[in-house]
Amino acid sequence: MRYFAKLQGQKEAVPVDIEPAGENRFKLTHGGKTFLVDALTLDHGAVSMLVDGTSYSVEFDEQGDEVLVSVRGQVNRIDVADERRLRLRAATAGFSVEGKQLISAPMPGKVVKVLVKQGDEVKEGQGLVVIEAMKMENELKSPKAGKVVELLAKEVTAVEINAKLVVVE
Amino acid sequence: MAKIRKILVANRGEIAVRVMRTCKELGIATVAVYSEADRSALHVRTADQAFLVGPPPSRESYLVQERILEAAKKAGADAIHPGYGFLSENASFVRACEKAGITFIGPPASAMDAMGEKTRARQNMIKAGVPVVPGTAEPIATVEEARAYAEKIGVPVMLKAAGGGGGKGMRKVERMEEFESSWRAAKSEAMNAFGNDAVYIEKYLEKPHHVEIQVFADQYGNTIHLNERECSAQRRHQKVVEETPSPILTPELRAKMGEVAVKAAKAVGYVGAGTVEFLVDVHRNFYFLEMNTRLQVEHPVTEWVTGLDLVAWQIKVAEGEKLPYTEAPTPNGHSIEVRVYAEDPARNFMPSPGRINYLRVPGGPYLRDDSGVFPGYTVPNTYDPMISKLSVWAPTRREAIERARRALTEYVVKGITTNTRYLRAILSHPEFAGGDYDTSFLTREHETLLGKGEDPQLTEAALLASVVYAYQRDQKKAKTLTQAPSEGGKGGISAWRQASRRGR
Numbered sequence: 068m069r070y071f072a073k074l075q076g077q078k079e080a081v082p083v084d085i086e087p088a089g090e091n092r093f094k095l096t097h098g099g100k101t102f103l104v105d106a107l108t109l110d111h112g113a114v115s116m117l118v119d120g121t122s123y124s125v126e127f128d129e130q131g132d133e134v135l136v137s138v139r140g141q142v143n144r145i146d147v148a149d150e151r152r153l154r155l156r157a158a159t160a161g162f163s164v165e166g167k168q169l170i171s172a173p174m175p176g177k178v179v180k181v182l183v184k185q186g187d188e189v190k191e192g193q194g195l196v197v198i199e200a201m202k203m204e205n206e207l208k209s210p211k212a213g214k215v216v217e218l219l220a221k222e223v224t225a226v227e228i229n230a231k232l233v234v235v236e
Numbered sequence: 237m238a239k240i241r242k243i244l245v246a247n248r249g250e251i252a253v254r255v256m257r258t259c260k261e262l263g264i265a266t267v268a269v270y271s272e273a274d275r276s277a278l279h280v281r282t283a284d285q286a287f288l289v290g291p292p293p294s295r296e297s298y299l300v301q302e303r304i305l306e307a308a309k310k311a312g313a314d315a316i317h318p319g320y321g322f323l324s325e326n327a328s329f330v331r332a333c334e335k336a337g338i339t340f341i342g343p344p345a346s347a348m349d350a351m352g353e354k355t356r357a358r359q360n361m362i363k364a365g366v367p368v369v370p371g372t373a374e375p376i377a378t379v380e381e382a383r384a385y386a387e388k389i390g391v392p393v394m395l396k397a398a399g400g401g402g403g404k405g406m407r408k409v410e411r412m413e414e415f416e417s418s419w420r421a422a423k424s425e426a427m428n429a430f431g432n433d434a435v436y437i438e439k440y441l442e443k444p445h446h447v448e449i450q451v452f453a454d455q456y457g458n459t460i461h462l463n464e465r466e467c468s469a470q471r472r473h474q475k476v477v478e479e480t481p482s483p484i485l486t487p488e489l490r491a492k493m494g495e496v497a498v499k500a501a502k503a504v505g506y507v508g509a510g511t512v513e514f515l516v517d518v519h520r521n522f523y524f525l526e527m528n529t530r531l532q533v534e535h536p537v538t539e540w541v542t543g544l545d546l547v548a549w550q551i552k553v554a555e556g557e558k559l560p561y562t563e564a565p566t567p568n569g570h571s572i573e574v575r576v577y578a579e580d581p582a583r584n585f586m587p588s589p590g591r592i593n594y595l596r597v598p599g600g601p602y603l604r605d606d607s608g609v610f611p612g613y614t615v616p617n618t619y620d621p622m623i624s625k626l627s628v629w630a631p632t633r634r635e636a637i638e639r640a641r642r643a644l645t646e647y648v649v650k651g652i653t654t655n656t657r658y659l660r661a662i663l664s665h666p667e668f669a670g671g672d673y674d675t676s677f678l679t680r681e682h683e684t685l686l687g688k689g690e691d692p693q694l695t696e697a698a699l700l701a702s703v704v705y706a707y708q709r710d711q712k713k714a715k716t717l718t719q720a721p722s723e724g725g726k727g728g729i730s731a732w733r734q735a736s737r738r739g740r
Contacts (some may be wrong), residue, residue: 069605070703074695075582076687083703093707095700106704116701123694125701128593128650134705135653141659141691143698144582147706173586175617201578201587201621224497228590 071153075133075144080153131229132156168210172230176200176219183233185218195233196220209235240264240315240339240555244308245279247319248298248626249608251533252279255317256549267311269304273616278608285311292618296659298322301329305336315339315554317547321620324530327352341554343508343529350504351527355398355436361524364503366496369515369523371438379419383439386415392440395419397426397433405429406473408440431737442516443674446470447482447522449497450538452549453506454559459493462542463567465511465534469662471585473676476655477662478534479572480541483633483671493522494564500527509535514532515675533575533625536604540571540629569637573627574644574659576607578615581658581686589617593651599641602629615652623654633671637663661685 070082084096093104105117106125116123128135133146148156180197183189194206195215217234226232243259243265245252256266256279268283273292280286287307290297297303308316315412316338318324319640325626327345334340351357358371366495370389375398376382386393386409395418399404404427407418419435427433446467453459467475481490497512513525535546542565556699578588595611607624609615615623626643630636644660662685667673678685 071707072699072702074699081699083699085703085707095703097696097699097703102700104700104704106701114701116697116704118700120698121693121697123697123701125697126594126648126650127701127705134702135650136702136705137648137650138694138697138701139691140647140656141694141698142653142703143690143695145698145702147702149706149710160489173583174589176587177363182725200617201589201619203587203621205584205586 068149070147070149073146075146080117080146080148122236155233158220167216168213168235170195170207170209170233170235172198172226172228172232173205173207174198174200175226175228176205178232179204179224181218181220181222182206183215185215187215189213189215189235198226203231207232209233211235237315238555240551242267242311242313243315243317243341243634244269244304244311244313245283245317245319246304246323247317248274248277248279248619250622251319251531253282253608254606255319255547256282258545258551259317261545262548262551264551267307267313269307271618273618276613278610278613288313292616294322294461294619301326301332304329305332305338305415308338309336313338315341315551317341317550318530320530320533321668323560325352325528326589326656328331328601339554341550343404343506343510347504347506347510348529351529353398354396354526355434356457357526358436358524360503361500364499365537366500366503366524367522369441369525372436375434375436379416382419382437383412383415384436386524387412389437389439392442394438394440395422395435396438397422397430399426399430399432405435426565441517441523443513443676444468444517445482445484445487445672446475446525447493447516447678448511448513448532449493449507450532450535451497451501451510451512452546452553452559452608453501453510454553455507455517455556456558457502457558459498459501459506460559460560460561461497461564462538462544462546463564464490464493465537467534468673468675469668469678470675475575476533476678477572477574477659477668478537479570479636481567481570484520486724489520489522491564496524500524503589508553508598511545533622534573536606536625536627537571537573540602540604540627541567541569543568569629569631570633571626571627571629572636572640572663574640574663575622576624576626576647577655578621578623578652580653581655585655587617587621588653589615589621590652591615593650594648595650596646596648597624597640598626598646600639600643600646602639603643604628624734634669637669657690658685661690 070083073080086094088094095102096218107115114125116125123138126137136143178199178201182194189209191212193209196207216236220232242265244516245255266283268279269285269289270280271292289303323329329346330340330345358406392410395407407422409418422435423433449464450462463479464482465480467478469477500512509531511528514522516522591614599607609623628639630639641663644656647656675680
């Protein structure tokens with residue numbers, strides 16, 4: 068079965084093929100290499116993974132579509148989808164910046180400034196909304212050039228995580 | 237002076253817990269204050285008594301002097317320790333404590349006044365013969381005057397808000413053509429941030445190091461320094477990693493800077509723990525930057541190499557004891573501190589408040605974790621994102637770096653995102669290892685520290701793990717869909733997802 072994994076900060080998702088190879092064992096092919104992976108789920112919340120004899124203690128934390136994978140202190144944020152999901156996400160622009168883009172609150176906080184109006188044309192990287200959390204102001208930027216088609220953010224209001232703020236098309 | 241029996245700690249988070257720990261070791265009772273957002277905070281549980289002082293915003297709780305004093309009176313506290321931040325450098329609060337007959341554990345109000353505003357501190361230091369960064373001693377009234385001064389000392393220059401801090405109202409001018417627009421921007425930012433648009437000019441130093449000297453003074457005029465801390469690893473003027481000794485200081489330079497810091501403290505009649513901050517240029521000239529009239533976040537590294545408990549000495553000095561030394565103790569070994577922040581470096585350091593579902597703190601020899609959090613604790617979005625300070629000691633700098641790196645690999649926090657990977661990238665960077673990193677290091681190496689600092693083998697392992705995770709999740713889901721719904725419970729959840737949830 069084929070999956071596509073996108074590491075945060077990378078534009079392209081890479082294909083990884085996986086086949087079961089016995090109890091807790093899998094054959095994975097990625098980048099022209101094949102790995103035999105032994106993945107044992109332990110009782111205390113960690114997974115012990117052996118890859119061709121190398122031992123890794125892995126911990127997972129799901130955050131929305133992404134999984135935070137922690138290995139020896141390094142945490143990678145990875146978005147994994149199979150082909151069907153990938154097509155679905157492409158339709159809603161999960162893996163790309165095509166189509167409608169929803170900008171939502173990445174953390175709970177307070178909207179301190181709304182920098183655009185409904186109908187405004189915006190450039191890629193242009194600031195849309197400023198949210199204050201933990202005594203810091205964070206500007207949320209437009210992921211693409213387009214038009215502000217929905218504006219739900221209101222100044223001096225508290226917002227929860229994932230609250231819908233702006234839609235750019 | 238009478239012994240202190242009960243101390244109210246006018247702070248929260250790790251520093252409140254840290255102060256209370258020392259109080260308990262000294263047999264002193266402790267009182268916490270907390271806002272409505274902090275009912276479940278660790279400092280409330282650590283204290284012997286605790287009083288609610290108001291709603292979550294600090295200006296309505298931790299910063300309201302009357303409420304803090306009221307709690308102190310109610311509890312019968314005879315002293316207040318302010319920690320850092322909040323009321324720690326507020327001279328009017330010190331006076332209010334005096335009036336209420338409560339000992340303020342810190343310097344006298346007059347010393348705070350003398351060091352509070354940056355331009356006043358500069359003037360006082362010039363008077364005391366302490367070297368300051370070339371610039372104007374007073375705010376400048378007109379743009380013409382400012383321009384003429386900048387032309388005289390030559391660009392680059394820094395425009396700085398007199399009442400400033402945190403990088404606000406600060407502009408670097410590299411070319412004279414930019415001078416007027418930068419002047420206007422600095423003034424308007426200063427007005428917005430501090431309600432005061434006074435701006436002064438300083439010569440911009442190329443690639444400076446931020447090196448600060450810890451000073452300590454008793455009530456009898458004995459003032460010593462406790463060596464330096466190198467704090468050049470900064471982001472947006474916020475320190476991220478601190479170490480002592482500074483890798484760029486020679487014993488001669490240490491002695492010289494220490495002497496100047498003691499002179500600065502004496503000039504303002506300082507008592508207690510304070511820090512004199514300096515910029516050191518490429519030629520190893522040093523200039524006074526400002527004085528912090530309180531205990532600092534990074535004090536553990538000084539404690540590691542001197543063997544002193546600085547909070548205990550703050551209390552003893554407040555009780556009227558004399559300092560145990562007459563000169564600086566020779567630094568023993570090397571110490572490094574990293575600040576663990578609830579933030580996501582990969583998303584432009586976006587704050588990450590929320591519930592800590594799982595927490596595994598590092599252990600092992602010569603390691604200390606000063607933290608205000610615990611598993612199950614919800615980090616509120618009202619306060620600073622620093623959640624813990626990890627510090628280590630080792631005989632040499634190289635070993636201290638390795639120990640800190642190892643400790644960070646053991647740090648697991650789930651539920652919120654932290655900067656532990658970014659901290660490891662800093663410690664692994666060749667410029668940091670080389671020891672000659674200046675205050676522009678983190679900005680300059682931003683991309684490298686975020687991405688390329690990763691170990692590609694671990695990235696590959698994470699990628700493989702994520703695919704196995706997704707595969708097992710999908711297989712279980714498919715199985716559940718084809719089986720009777722009565723299976724219920726955990727039947728539809730993959731072993732990997734169960735593992736993830738167990739960790740929460």
